[in-house]
Amino acid sequence: MTTGKFITFEGIDGAGKSTHLAFVAELLCERKKTVVVTREPGGTSLGEELREILLHEKMHLETEALLMFAARREHIAQVIAPALERGDWVISDRFTDATFAYQGGGRKLDRAKLNALEQWVHPHLQPHLTLLFDVPLDVARARLDATRTLDKFEQEKVEFFAATRAEYLRRAAEFPQRFHVIDSTQTIAAIQEQLRVIVAEIDS
Numbered sequence: 001m002t003t004g005k006f007i008t009f010e011g012i013d014g015a016g017k018s019t020h021l022a023f024v025a026e027l028l029c030e031r032k033k034t035v036v037v038t039r040e041p042g043g044t045s046l047g048e049e050l051r052e053i054l055l056h057e058k059m060h061l062e063t064e065a066l067l068m069f070a071a072r073r074e075h076i077a078q079v080i081a082p083a084l085e086r087g088d089w090v091i092s093d094r095f096t097d098a099t100f101a102y103q104g105g106g107r108k109l110d111r112a113k114l115n116a117l118e119q120w121v122h123p124h125l126q127p128h129l130t131l132l133f134d135v136p137l138d139v140a141r142a143r144l145d146a147t148r149t150l151d152k153f154e155q156e157k158v159e160f161f162a163a164t165r166a167e168y169l170r171r172a173a174e175f176p177q178r179f180h181v182i183d184s185t186q187t188i189a190a191i192q193e194q195l196r197v198i199v200a201e202i203d204s
């Protein structure tokens, strides 16, 4: 019997999702789960090649959305579906909510086109739990500026991130049964306490 669950981590760049992903993976390992940690775009060798292109080359917004879903198709076929079938837990740093937020919200691509791609690529797969790390834009920006060289998305203007964040929050309100919105301005320790409770709930 399949017992694995699919958990996704979402948020604008710099919100802190990668920081907490490792912690949740550890919590699940302590609970004796077999955990597959992966990311989008990426997660397969083709997906990682597409990631390089997507994060560094300019392209038409529809090309960008199509490549995100192409990488995702491969990711589901090679990694996510087989792991869930084995009963493993899959934790992915981003999934389809990111396409709705970035290409839909940020770049203003028609949501109907994204719905059609989602229906094509994964009509029967949705995360069991989506953790949305939410922060004001200035906090996210300060965290990014302190830590890294910025990629194509991270160099976008404040309006882009405001629209991306708004679309994430709109989706969280649309799908309250799977989304948990986490106030990522809290300390890392406070967020970890919240994550402990959420993980215990989903594993009960």
Ligand SMILES: Nc1ncnc2c1ncn2[C@@H]1O[C@H](COP(=O)(O)OP(=O)(O)OP(=O)(O)O)[C@@H](O)[C@H]1O
Residues within 6 Å of the ligand: 011, 012, 013, 014, 015, 016, 017, 018, 019, 020, 143, 144, 147, 184, 185, 186, 187, 188, 191
């Ligand atoms: N709650 C927090 N308080 C203070 N600093 C934080 C917090 N969460 C994360 N950070 C710091 O902010 C920086 C960005 O965090 P992280 O890489 O986890 O963000 P991210 O959401 O995964 O970003 P991206 O999507 O661009 O990879 C890191 O230096 C991390 O240590």
Ligand SMILES: Cc1cn([C@H]2C[C@H](O)[C@@H](COP(=O)(O)O)O2)c(=O)[nH]c1=O
Residues within 6 Å of the ligand: 013, 039, 040, 041, 055, 068, 093, 094, 095, 096, 098, 099, 100, 102, 103, 153, 154
């Ligand atoms: C899956 C997905 C991702 N993006 C963007 C969001 C981020 O800026 C990058 C991924 O980098 P991360 O720091 O590892 O999160 O890609 C996107 O625009 N659309 C998507 O579907």
